[in-house]
Amino acid sequence: MPKRDPLGADPAHRGVALAGASTLNRLELSNNKSTRAHKLRHDPRKVAACLLDKGVRGLPKRAHEIVVDLDAMGHRLHGLQEGRHFSAYYDDYCYLPLYVFVGDFPLWAQLRTSDKDGAAGVVAALKQIVPAIRKRCRRARIIVRGDSGFCREELMAWCEGQPEVYYCLGLAKNSVLVERLIPALVGARMRWWLCGAANVREFLKFAYQTGTSWSRSRRVIGKAEVTAQGSNPRFVVTNLPAQGFQEDEDNTRFTAARLYEELYCARGEMETYPLQALFRLCHRRLMTLVPASG
Secondary structure, three states: OOOOOOOOOHHOOOOOOOOOHHHHHHHHHOOOOOOOOOOOOOOHHHHHHHHHHHHOOOOOOOOOEEEEEEOOOEEEEEOOOOOEEEEEEOOOEOOOOOOEEEEEEEEEEOEEOOOOOOOOOOHHHHHHHHHHHHHOOOOOEEEEEEEHHOOOHHHHHHOOOOEEEEEEEEEEOOHHHHHOOOOHHHHHHHHHHHOOEEEEEEEEEEEOOOOOOOOOOOEEEEEEEHHHEEEEOHHHEOOOOOOOOOOOOOOOOOOOOHHHHHHHHHHHHHHHHHHHHHHHHHHHOOEEOOOHHH
């Protein structure tokens, strides 16, 4: 039975679930019209559009910069759910939903099985998310941020082809990248020996292109970090200008060290425990299977 007071205007109704487990189950199975569970009709695209519309409404209209965070978080399964797949990374059977956030506002929650690449469907999602943000924040530049699981040619090329859309993505290390970072690693190692600090970091920027998978050379920033446990080289790739933007008061924001430490590392904030609870809420109440062509 539908709730007559879904917004909780009556204090007596606050905190009361909008739907019980059986109702949610019927919603999940409603597209399977051959079963007796087909009682609630819904359009998955409209459900996804509702979450996007509600999320974008919370963004400040006059924002001059919007950072869009991408994340693929494994959800372990406890049963024989349809589409279950074993993930070596999580060492369990799980789903691998795609989440997109701007700050604390969820814009996208797409259920996926874990046999897919972490970046599967992200460009299709951004093709809907970016216009929605543009409609709300007309003057904002958009920065897409994610870990190395999203560092794919399709995503970077798409961002490069859009006006005022930039990316800052983790880049998985390989022997070529580490070799390019050796001068900075040597310098960091010497400083660590001399000063005895817990860790020492140096940063190096350079142009890099893979042998076959990238269509062009791109700006890469390498972090040469030395700790008591050894060397810890890390990399990010970006199309943000090293000299910054003319309209910004601070034109050093995207220099190597600051881009890595202040912009890229800030993505870790979206993975804290409070947000994980929010992710679970989205997964339970708002998540929908979005067609691949979406």
